Amino acid sequence: MNDAAVKNAAPARAQNNVAGLLVLALAAIALPLIPFVLPVSDYVLNIIMNSITYAMAVLGMVVVLGYTGQINLAQAAFFGFGAYAVALGTLTYGMHFWVSFALGLVVAAVAGLVLGLTTLRLGGHYLAMITISFQQIFDLIIVNWIDLTHGPDGIAGIEPPSLFGFHLTDKRAYLVFCAVVLYLLIWFVWWLPSTRLGRAMRAVRDNELAAETIGVHTLRTKVIAFTMSAVLGGIGGAFYAAGFSYISPDNFNFARSVEFLTMVLLGGAQSPFGAALGTVLLILLPEWLRFLKNIYLAIYGISVILIMVFMPEGIWGLLRNAWNKVRKPRPLAVESVPALALDIKLEHSTPMLKLENLQKHFGGLKAVDGIDLEVAPGTVHALIGPNGSGKTTSLNVVNGIYKPTAGKIALDGIDVTNLKPHDRAGLGMGRTFQNIRLFQSMTALENVMVGAQRENNPIESGREALTQRAMAALQFVGIADRAHIVVRSLPYGTQRLVEIARALAGYPKLLLLDEPGAGLNQSEKQELVGLLKRLRGHGLTIFLIDHDMGVVEKVSDKITVLNFGKKIAEGTPQDVLRHPDVIAAYLGEAPASGTA
Amino acid sequence: MEALANNLQVLFQGLALGSIYALVALGFVLIIRATNVVNFAQGDFAMLGAYAMVLFLVGLPGNTDLGIPGFETGVPYWLAIILSVVVMTLIGLAFNYGVYYPLRNRSFLPVLISTLGASIFLQNTILAIFNPQPRPLEKLLSSDGVTIGGVFLDSQYLVILVFTVCAVAFQYFFFEHTLLGKKLQATSQDKDMARLLGIPVALMIAITFIYSSVLGGMAGILIAPILFVSIGMGSIIALKAFAATIIGGFGDVAGAIVGGIIIGVIESFAAYYISVPYKDAYAFLALFLVLLFRPQGIFGEKVSEKA
């Protein structure tokens, strides 16, 4: 395997930023050591301690909100789990610091897991409410369960931990320790987006439906995101408690959750550096603006609104967008990308797709009213019909986005009627959408890699294989040189091709194409026809919907015509497109004689 | 017999409390139906209404840091209510143009967060103008209440119930029997179609925000004599109002009212029989359970059709 191609595929930013990273690294090492060299007041040390521990919690928000797009207004509760675990564990139960710490993280993780599971049914506002309710219940408990938590009096006398026998009572030494932990966490959160899980998270954020359809286990991804966020919050809380030696319920309430949210929004939810920046700014600002007292907090509120209106990606986002404007992406040299492996062995004659009496009703409307259909393996089969005939609904039922009211769906002989879309993707069902559903903030390569990540993809495991597969898919559709461009900036026709490449990267047996020609001009449509024929040559089975009969005629082996949710004709293009019933369905019945 | 009287007392209290939640929930649902915005500052409208009453009935304590002079007022109660409603109208307008309008085409997350920002802003502006001290407010009626059959009916609770019944009746009449009410409904049901008919949709939305603001403000004006006027009083009310809309069926007007009453009654009984400090928790627990097992609420449509 040629490494040159793979190296070219690695994120280009790393090469550009080596110098920047070096400077950052030196600063990062130097900063925490300053208190040992210069006299620094306790007050300043506290501010630094505050910043570091809050930043850990805000990193959790980067993961769950920035990367995965899920609202979380209970971060202060997770922060509190860590803090109270350490306080109660060491002082009330006399346990070792690190044992209490671990227990706190376990509790936080379980809570995060539970909240993550609620996303199964709910998202958006409901999720916001669930997290707020959870936070409110936590507030009430820590204030009122006085026997356990000492209520509003709080808990004092928490001692900093010892590390390998070295007791960190010197505040400055503890600070260095916390800084190191923070740096490790920042590194972890920085590295996360380029991992398999990280890409899955970003896919869920950008377009959850598409992610689910191409094989991402969206629920599991969201649960992991919440759990990670909770653990990061817990870590911050634990170190906070040990650093300030006194905790009280005020620090872990809903207001604090809102503060964490504001910090991550101000700094930039997509980046751990943004999170750190936002945290520091929002801790320092009240100190600088202390003379404004209560007005400061009012300004705080207005700022949140202004941030959402004018810079939703935060300060870091502004900086990064400015940087991207300056730095132009270079097309890649891609001679050495291997050919895309797509060959499907067609041994048996089982239909690749079989629909038995498929029904989908919406209330009284029978959108799909008893369809029997077989798609022969290695063929291109088109589904056509006038507007409202049930084509798109049928496709969505085959894909798993809708549950059928009745009937069965079999993929290559396997009954998939009750499987979730990502499981169907795992069996080799690929799909593209009529209104392109790409992950807009990710590059073409990353989009296609998500497609390659589907379960049971018959490729080697590991990052290199994944990248190669993705590059090969891009090469197959002819756009490998644009692999590192963020898809948002690609022209429409190119985006279509990225979507097809994303489906191909998953080594599909059956490819569902929903109006692949929509929005393409004539020459682009000719290229599409060529592409589809090549795919058929590799043994792929294609099931497509389109309205351009020129395309359908050239590329299909068989056409099924629907009207009012039922099949009205089926056969070769020649037979079907001249069939009187089909013409009548499209052009309409002639008016009855005798009407005024 | 005494047990019955006690239970009736608790029920009466729950109905009154629930009415407050219902009023706030109503304003909340109307905004959702018209604009799809979930307004996390809805409860703060109640807080603002209460503080407006303090301003007109008592005065301002003054804030030397900010150069706000203190002064006393002492306007008659009925006038204070009218003036407070005027203030709430202006606030509704400001909210429409300052928070909703700039974000009207964005996805739900920036808007949700902005309403949170608005909530923080409102609470802290009031904090700056007044001070954090919770304040009592006199009741509307000079009488304390009446006792019927061993059940003491607090006069303020009675006022709340009477007002809520009138408000619901007005709501029904306005929306079902006036052309403007129909236009508002049309805007909620299909904004683009409303535009095609010539309905001034932007104006309809502004009216919705004003109406919701006034409803919320009235809730605050009515409950203030019972709860004490404090900066945070709106937040808890808001969360319960949200719970009410979900329990009743998200987006359903009747559901919001019924849900509010239900939450008030649950809370009242929970406080009496189980524990006072945790009474708020029961509303959230109810919400949690409803969200998990019947997210469409009592009257709502299925939340998701998808597999």
Add this chain to the structure above:
Amino acid sequence: MALLELKNVSSFYGSIQALHGVSLKVEQGEVVTLLGANGAGKSTTLRTISGLLKPGSGEIWFEGKPIHTAGPEQIVRLGISHVPEGRRIFPGLTVRENIMLGATSRGSLPKAQMAREVEEMFAIFPDIKRFENALGWQLSGGQQQMLAVARGLMARPKLLLLDEPSLGLAPVIVQQLFATIRRIHERGATILLVEQNANMALSVASRGYVLETGNLTVEGTNSELLGNEEVRAAYLGGHAA
């Protein structure tokens, strides 16, 4: 001078061009139909005329005045009533209320006059009279379509834009619907009718245009278009040459 004229109109959805330089005319008193397969740009054309979509280039003239920069609220007041695709009646309002709201662009009408006009509407659409107090969502597809047209007519428009009225309706209902459209035309309405059902449309229209992927390909009188191979090809492919 034509009542409505489109001059070289191009419309975009984001970066996708949906209409490529479309020019067409509607004269006073005509029924003109716009035909084409799904996705050809027919609805886009109507939405561009009624102001829901602003054209990227080109001009739209109505009664000798340019309207391509106006919004829907202004355009309906100028006398163009758009009955959009999918009926879009207000599901939570009654049939009577839906109809009454159709007159919004004419300002406030005295109660007696409004009641009279609603009754006139029921005379044209007798099928929905017995549902006058039923809520919109309770009506069948065909009844909803009738209601949508009635509502559109309440604006007393100079030009009625009808978008795919036959969509999703059973053939028998479509017959009734088009009989009604014919009746409306006979009362003096000018109609631009977008339809997928070419035969039905050409039975009420005197002239037609055919759109294919955003381009106007054929135009002619209804007798020229009926049974025309080009029209069939626009839907089902197989263009000669």
